[in-house]
Each structure stands twice: as C-alpha cells, then as structure tokens.
Amino acid sequence: MPPRDQEQTRRRVIEATIELLTREGRDAVTTRAVALAAGLQPPAIYRLFGDKDGLLDAIAEHGFATFLASKSLDPDPRDPIEDLKAGWDLAVEFGLANPALYVLMYADPTRPASAAFTAGMEILMSRIRRLAAAGWLRVDEELAAAIIHATARGAVLTWLSLPEDRRDPALLTTLRESMLTAVTNHEPATQEAGPIGAARALRAALPEQTALSDGEQHLLEEWLDRLTLGR
Template structure:
C-alpha cells in the first residue's frame, strides 16, 4: 500500500494557505482598482467606496485589508516603488559611471512622467520612504554613487549627492507635469539632468591631481571594505576623511 503524504504537504489542501493566497489576490485587485481610479480621475476620486465598487467588493473589505484610506494609499505607493524597482537596470561595473548615473536619472524621470498620478502618491508623504521597495531602490542609487566615489568622480559627499539626485529628478517630474502640454520644453529635462551631473561629479577623476578632498572621498568610499582597522579606528578615520572631503 502506497504511503500517504504527510498532512499539510499539499498546499491546495491547506485552508490557511489557500485563504492567505486569496487575501493577497483580493488585496492586489483593490490596489489595481485604486491605481485605475488615480489615472482616470485623480486622487480625489480614490475613496474607499469608489475603490470597493471598482474592485467588485463591499466597502468594509477595504478596511479589513488596509485599515483605512491612508493604508490603501500606502499600499498603492509601495506597489509603485516595486514596479519602478523592477524596471531598474543594475550594472555592477559600468564602463562609464557618469553615463550610468545619467541613465538612472532618466529612468526615474521617465517613470514619473509615464505614471503621473501614481508618482504623486508615491512621493506625497515622506514616511513612505521607509517602504521596502523604496529602500531597495535607494540602495541601487547608493551603489551608483559609491562607484563614482571609488573612481574619484564625486564632487560632494555621498549623502549630499543622493539628495541632489533625488531632488532634481522629482523636481523635473513635478515641474514638467505642472506646465501646460503646449508649453513643455524637453530642454528643461536635459538641463536639469546636466545640472545634477555637474553638481555631483567632477569632469575628470579627482584622485590623481585634485588634492586631499577627492582622495579623501575615494578612500572614504573604500573604507567599509577593509578589515585591517578596528571598528573604533574606522570610525575615527571616517571622521577625519569626512572633514577633509568637506573642505574641498
């Protein structure tokens, strides 16, 4: 007689797993319904009742799944960050790190222009920067910035570079969307991008000949990868390098 599989080994026979899968599918349907309303009618149209109708549910289901309207919008934003993250191309060793920076900036702006209502929800609340997908995207940007620092291309600190890149990309999207379609000039996007590049990078690598500031930034970028120094020594050296880099 053939042995029977252990109880619970068949996912289809596990009511709790089936219930969780159904809940996640319903949750995704609601998020997609909310995004559809955003795109067609704007943020004011995204009420719990309207979303429930669009998703084929009763309004109480929205509260059970998301808590309230803000919880729903948080889930919509997280979906947007995850979609944007999936579109990112990560080259661990780009031939030209500055061109890689440009390409990443262009991708961020293109996503915002292609998804204006969703983009506005994604960046309307600072707290949404804590989302897992947002943090994963930020890590990709930090990797780009770190490669610039390693090569001596970085003109400012890594933290300031990240802020400048974020600010110029968001500003480009929101400004473009605020201008009537017949007055939009593509030169705006190119100019903002090149202003960003000029603000955060050097025209030539700084390490060989630009004095201690560029060398300090390059060494600061490499510091976490070394194991010779103790944690206390790394911390102290990091403070010194930050001070030297700031004086440049």
C-alpha cells in the same frame, strides 16, 4: 480568508485603485469607489488596509516596488557618469509614464520610507560610491544622493505642472546636466593634487573592507569626512 486568497484580493484592490487613480485622479479614490471597482464590499477595504490612508500607503509602496523592478545595477559600468545619467533618466521616465501614481508616491514627505524605496536608494548609493571611488564625486555621498533624488523628482513634478504646450524637453536635459555639474568633477579628482579626491575615494571604498574593526572604521570615516568637507 486564507492568506493566499487574501493576498490575491489585496492585489486586486491595488490594481483597481491604480486604474481609478490614473483615470479620474486622487479625489476619485474613495473606499466605496475602490470597493465597487474591485467587486468587493467597502468593509473589505478596511479589513485589508485599515483605512483610506493605509490603502494609499499601499499604493505608494506598490509604485516604489514597480519602479525598483525596472532598475538594474551594472556592477562594473564602463562609464560611471553615463551610468548615473541613465539611472536619472530612468527615474524621470517612470514619473512621466505614471503621473498620477508618481504624484501619490511623493505626496507625503513624512511617510516612512518603504522597503522598496530604501532598496532603490541603495542602488543609487552604489552608483555614487563607484563615482567616489573613481575620483569623480565632487560633493560628499549623502549630499550627492539628495541632489540626484531632488532634481529627478523636481523635474517630473515641474513637467507635470506645466500645460502640455509648454513642456519643453530642454527642461529635463538642463536639469540633468545641472545635476551632473553639481555632483561630479570634469576630471577624476584623484588625478589632481591635494588630499580631498583621494580621501573621498577611500571613504567610498571603506564599506568593502574587512581589515578594520567597527570602531576603527568609524574613526577613519570621521577623519576622511573632515578632509573631504574641509573642516
């Protein structure tokens, strides 16, 4: 099969699988059912994806790529806190709009990070670095990313686990505000006395500098991390 035809067939299978997943749930996604929905013979699924796990991995990657396409990064937001809130809301809204796909995307925490997931996390890290550079970040960057990601994912999965008559929008709002309280300061830390806010802001700005060698930058990062973590 020519590469172009193979890619078109692969796309058709992915679309058929997502439709089946959305309509009937994960248990309905079998190679035979997918092949029938896509108008193919079951061996074609194995040729394209290896096995059912390979197909599900491709569906998860498609989900991350679809979400990534919906994200945008303002290089200079007027309010970095509001920018973070908007990004969190977008992640939650995607999960609520695509429940079956979202559950599949996060069903296997040991699945290697896809290119789309990695790109999405880099957008998040860019938001976090801007917060840090402006003195708003309360914790170190990696912990902030983990908290933001965990609260958004937890919000979606908890919401989906509840009966419809118990789904209170206040749950989502409260989780978002708890996330903001955990990762950001009420006022920019660089306006307060002490080295921690300044060290965190400088740590966030390091990736943009070119004056230091790799070794010098690594050493400075270690010093700044010790200051920001208080050890």
